[in-house]
Amino acid sequence: MLCIKNGTVIDGISDVPYKADILIDKGKIIHIGENMGNAADEVIDATDKWVLPGLVDSHCHLREPGFEYKEDIGSGTRSAAAGGFTSVACMANTNPVVDNAAMVNYIKSIARAKGVVKVYPVAAVTKGLEGQELTEMGELKEAGAVALSDDGRPIMNSQLMRLALQYAKGMGMLIISHCEDLSLVGDGVMNDGYMSTVLGLKGITRAAEEVMVARDIILAEVLDAPIHIAHVSTRGSVELIRQAKRRGVKVTCETAPHYFCATDEWVDGYNTNAKVNPPLRTSDDVEAVKQGLKDGTIDIIATDHAPHHRDDKEVEYSLAANGISGFETAFSLAYTHLVETGILSIQELVQKMSKRPAEILNIDAGTIQVGKPADVIVVDLHRTYTVDVSKFYSKGKNSPFNGCTLKGKVIHTIVDGKVVMKNEKVII
Amino acid sequence: MMALKRKDLLGLRGMTKAELEEILSTAQDMKSILLSNVKKASYLQGKSVVMLFYENSTRTRFSFEFAAKYLGAHTASVAVSSSSVAKGESLVDTGKTLQSMGIDVIVLRHPMSGAPHLLAKHVSASVINAGDGINEHPTQALLDMFTIKQKKGTLDGLKVAIIGDILHSRVARSNIWGLTAMGAEVRVAGPSTLMPPDIEKMGARVFYKVEEAIKDADVVMGLRIQRERQQKGLLPSIREYTRLFGITQERIRLAKADALIMHPGPVNRGVEISSDLVDGEQSVINEQVTNGVAIRMALLYLLTRRDYNAVH
Numbered sequence A: 001m002l003c004i005k006n007g008t009v010i011d012g013i014s015d016v017p018y019k020a021d022i023l024i025d026k027g028k029i030i031h032i033g034e035n036m037g038n039a040a041d042e043v044i045d046a047t048d049k050w051v052l053p054g055l056v057d058s059h060c061h062l063r064e065p066g067f068e069y070k071e072d073i074g075s076g077t078r079s080a081a082a083g084g085f086t087s088v089a090c091m092a093n094t095n096p097v098v099d100n101a102a103m104v105n106y107i108k109s110i111a112r113a114k115g116v117v118k119v120y121p122v123a124a125v126t127k128g129l130e131g132q133e134l135t136e137m138g139e140l141k142e143a144g145a146v147a148l149s150d151d152g153r154p155i156m157n158s159q160l161m162r163l164a165l166q167y168a169k170g171m172g173m174l175i176i177s178h179c180e181d182l183s184l185v186g187d188g189v190m191n192d193g194y195m196s197t198v199l200g201l202k203g204i205t206r207a208a209e210e211v212m213v214a215r216d217i218i219l220a221e222v223l224d225a226p227i228h229i230a231h232v233s234t235r236g237s238v239e240l241i242r243q244a245k246r247r248g249v250k251v252t253c254e255t256a257p258h259y260f261c262a263t264d265e266w267v268d269g270y271n272t273n274a275k276v277n278p279p280l281r282t283s284d285d286v287e288a289v290k291q292g293l294k295d296g297t298i299d300i301i302a303t304d305h306a307p308h309h310r311d312d313k314e315v316e317y318s319l320a321a322n323g324i325s326g327f328e329t330a331f332s333l334a335y336t337h338l339v340e341t342g343i344l345s346i347q348e349l350v351q352k353m354s355k356r357p358a359e360i361l362n363i364d365a366g367t368i369q370v371g372k373p374a375d376v377i378v379v380d381l382h383r384t385y386t387v388d389v390s391k392f393y394s395k396g397k398n399s400p401f402n403g404c405t406l407k408g409k410v411i412h413t414i415v416d417g418k419v420v421m422k423n424e425k426v427i428i
Numbered sequence B: 001m002m003a004l005k006r007k008d009l010l011g012l013r014g015m016t017k018a019e020l021e022e023i024l025s026t027a028q029d030m031k032s033i034l035l036s037n038v039k040k041a042s043y044l045q046g047k048s049v050v051m052l053f054y055e056n057s058t059r060t061r062f063s064f065e066f067a068a069k070y071l072g073a074h075t076a077s078v079a080v081s082s083s084s085v086a087k088g089e090s091l092v093d094t095g096k097t098l099q100s101m102g103i104d105v106i107v108l109r110h111p112m113s114g115a116p117h118l119l120a121k122h123v124s125a126s127v128i129n130a131g132d133g134i135n136e137h138p139t140q141a142l143l144d145m146f147t148i149k150q151k152k153g154t155l156d157g158l159k160v161a162i163i164g165d166i167l168h169s170r171v172a173r174s175n176i177w178g179l180t181a182m183g184a185e186v187r188v189a190g191p192s193t194l195m196p197p198d199i200e201k202m203g204a205r206v207f208y209k210v211e212e213a214i215k216d217a218d219v220v221m222g223l224r225i226q227r228e229r230q231q232k233g234l235l236p237s238i239r240e241y242t243r244l245f246g247i248t249q250e251r252i253r254l255a256k257a258d259a260l261i262m263h264p265g266p267v268n269r270g271v272e273i274s275s276d277l278v279d280g281e282q283s284v285i286n287e288q289v290t291n292g293v294a295i296r297m298a299l300l301y302l303l304t305r306r307d308y309n310a311v312h
């Protein structure tokens, strides 16, 4: 038995935090109450700290199989644990692509063998991510895929997207859409605006994202099908989703920390660690994303953890890979930029990083409740520290936040009752 | 007093007026060496300069090569086809290899913006940007500024109109940074599809009618229009471009009577500028080429003085 003692608990259900001990046995939470440490054989002292449900990430890239030099399920899930994530949904753009039941099972078996947090595969919408033929969504669901996405690539053919949404709806599967009109992107490599002009880099118009957000909303509305929009980055996308929600469209969406913590000015100096897709936008978009988080338009915060090897980043900006290694900074960035600034309460942040993503993915996680899986983290909200990518558990050191001073740190991570990170060290 | 204490010349963005003035005045001295009977100085004796070109540009490469040779440097040229940028040895590795051979200055021409900045971060040799993607071409802008200054005596308060494909022009970007720092008014004009967003925030005035940009200008600079802009849908036709934006005898009459006509070359005669203007009295296009060598001599001199400064 494990007891987390003397912490302030935010359970994801009640509106107010409360002081309590949490007793865990056989992977489940068995008691929440006072003075329960006596029965436990292991005690974690959470005095002056906060006890939250383990974070749930609806969108990450673990790179295995095919790109193990960037990340593998072992290193990626250690990185997740270090960031306080106890459940992560990994995208299908591996090599081979996760577009059939055997691949879903393969990811699950590797995750069981090497993973330190729970891994939920997202399978492809189209075979080989080629945007031509639908995957066998029914079988993918049976095999355990939690959602479907061609993430990394858009589904450019609108009729195919319509059929995908229709078929997935029939199977009870959610499609996560990577919204990017490739014809509008052209050879663009950063946000189109003053900074692209100054740096002489080809711009990507915000319309490339927004046109597809609008299209997907319309398709979902016509079919009355659910859709989840990945990595919302522009004011226009936030507004389109806000209006759609008012009309009752079954649309949910996520943003990532870099879309409310960084702007295209970070690209200055041709900083390839700030190269990500969709690209970092302007401070006006950052404001709109924050507003969207506050008013509930943006349901959740995902990491879009996209680790890359130095060789893929230490090249000309136009050649550099897109992506930010995000697990290990996500909570602190969100806490620093959203909670400390008064945009969200800590309870609302728990909703956006634990409870809602678990609901959207339909997995048993995201709250601290008796009888539920013991996925719990202990965080120190007073702790200020400086990000040091060389200390990342992820193989991907590609973060533009290296050297940033942040507040709020994950100290312990418990997955299914097992302590996987203790005193900021991943121990398995 | 030396103002230029940089390791590299990556662009004119962020350059101070004092730095620019030092380069321009040094170029003045270099031009006299260049115009003398025996074109030989020893400022770069024992130094080696390599021209690393990932894009074909005979004109710029020769200009640097002669500049280095007139100053007594060892030179070598490496031509890498731009198609092998993505496949071949990485730029950083190539730079480190050159470094190990004792190269003092790497002159880099590259099809991707920011490539010289990347190289400069990884080598201790000086890096001179000889044109990177659509970002900057600082030595071209410096030679333009030098040419204007020689003709007009000053840059301060002059009206310089740059006409054409501003979006894809590294020459335009460098000229906007440099000329505005020196107190000139820069006007840019061209089709709206070839105008980068928010360029007025860089300090340029934007015009969509070429006549308005040229009116009362002291300098009119044409930029090369590439035929592929039509294929990519940025222009309906080259013909319409020439009719609406071409620099013609008639339009030049709107400028000051003694306005200079410039072009970074190579010129598409009869497309962005009419042939008679290229060869006409107001044209300084050939002088730009001579001044290019002087400017590059000045930069090679100043950048290789850097260590000397540090010691003394």
Ligand SMILES: [Zn+2]
Residues within 6 Å of the ligand: A151, A152, A153, A178, A230, A231, A277, A278
């Ligand atoms: Zn994506």
Ligand SMILES: [Zn+2]
Residues within 6 Å of the ligand: A059, A060, A061, A091, A151, A152, A304, A306
């Ligand atoms: Zn992604």
